Amino acid sequence: MSSNTAATTRDGAASPEPQEDTEPKPVPTLVVDALTVRFSGLVALDNVSFTVAPGTIHALIGPNGAGKSTCFNVVSGVYRATAGAVRYAGKDLTRLAPHRIARLAVARTFQNIVLTHGTVADNLMLGRHSLTRAGFTSTALRLPQAVREQRRHRERAAEIADFLGLGPAFDKPVGSLAYGDRKRVEMARALCMEPKLLLLDEPVAGMHPTERVAMAETIAKVRDALGISILIVEHDMGLIMRIADSVTVLDFGRLIADGTPERVQRDPAVISAYLGTPAQDEGTQP
Numbered sequence: 001m002s003s004n005t006a007a008t009t010r011d012g013a014a015s016p017e018p019q020e021d022t023e024p025k026p027v028p029t030l031v032v033d034a035l036t037v038r039f040s041g042l043v044a045l046d047n048v049s050f051t052v053a054p055g056t057i058h059a060l061i062g063p064n065g066a067g068k069s070t071c072f073n074v075v076s077g078v079y080r081a082t083a084g085a086v087r088y089a090g091k092d093l094t095r096l097a098p099h100r101i102a103r104l105a106v107a108r109t110f111q112n113i114v115l116t117h118g119t120v121a122d123n124l125m126l127g128r129h130s131l132t133r134a135g136f137t138s139t140a141l142r143l144p145q146a147v148r149e150q151r152r153h154r155e156r157a158a159e160i161a162d163f164l165g166l167g168p169a170f171d172k173p174v175g176s177l178a179y180g181d182r183k184r185v186e187m188a189r190a191l192c193m194e195p196k197l198l199l200l201d202e203p204v205a206g207m208h209p210t211e212r213v214a215m216a217e218t219i220a221k222v223r224d225a226l227g228i229s230i231l232i233v234e235h236d237m238g239l240i241m242r243i244a245d246s247v248t249v250l251d252f253g254r255l256i257a258d259g260t261p262e263r264v265q266r267d268p269a270v271i272s273a274y275l276g277t278p279a280q281d282e283g284t285q286p
């Protein structure tokens with residue numbers, strides 16, 4: 001990070017604040033309003049409403065088949081809603097294709113690792129692609145402006161890699177990294193899009209306990225340093241209780257609880273929904 005833009009987080013670490021020429025835009029509120037999704041006869045989401053306040057970590061939890069991924073996929077434009085709306089930055093996301101949603105500074109990660117080729121730098125530069133102004137021809141011809149722009153993007157990608165603890169791996173092939181680091185690359189790629197809303201789909205799935213704790217700290221650090229909103233689907237209840245500001249609980253497509261982690265954890269409907277289903281892992285019980 002260039003010294004004139006450097007900022008520090010609460011813990012004193014360098015913060016990857018976006019380098020914007022103009023005043024940064026405020027983080028919009030995400031409003032999920034009476035969302036219903038039907039697949040043939042099955043109601044995957046039934047009139048679900050909740051709000052993600054700017055700069056907060058909002059968790060979407062629930063037993064298997066509760067409708068979490070369906071909700072996540074509607075917000076990111078992968079699934080169509082049957083009814084209801086998802087309002088964000090003055091738009092209804094249910095009417096937009098994924099690339100138009102991405103242009104509203106909404107980035108998502110995937111549950112399963114999709115990055116297997118190239119170096120960490122290559123993958124992070126993919127995340128910068130939508131922010132690149134230079135066209136294919138000027139980049140291919142290595143025109144000075146295009147070269148300068150590429151250099152700026154690479155520096156920014158390196159800052160984000162550093163922030164996520166991937167600095168030493170920046171020029172290494174993604175395939176050579178440990179599983180936990182590859183999950184971090186996925187998150188770094190999403191952050192390279194400079195999102196105001198980050199959608200994390202099971203960011204610690206498959207990680208061992210030490211990696212999970214480290215990732216939880218990183219997610220909280222991203223919220224604190226960047227002030228962006230994070231919507232997270234995750235089965236690891238311990239992680240959710242540690243870092244979430246608010247939690248929405250789904251069961252059989254319906255919202256059964258919504259509130260702070262402490263309140264939701266004590267809610268009888270939540271306890272009964274979880275006790276009625278087999279535990280995913282040791283962290284699943286509320």
Ligand SMILES: Nc1ncnc2c1ncn2[C@@H]1O[C@H](COP(=O)(O)OP(=O)(O)OP(=O)(O)O)[C@@H](O)[C@H]1O
Pocket residue numbers: 039042043044062063064065066067068069070071
């Ligand atoms: N593309 C689809 N076509 C048909 N049914 C679907 C589709 N996607 C999800 N469903 C169904 O919708 C319901 C909700 O599924 P969803 O994957 O959203 O739940 P989930 O809470 O994410 O579950 P898990 O924790 O197991 O991932 C399930 O009954 C599922 O089988």
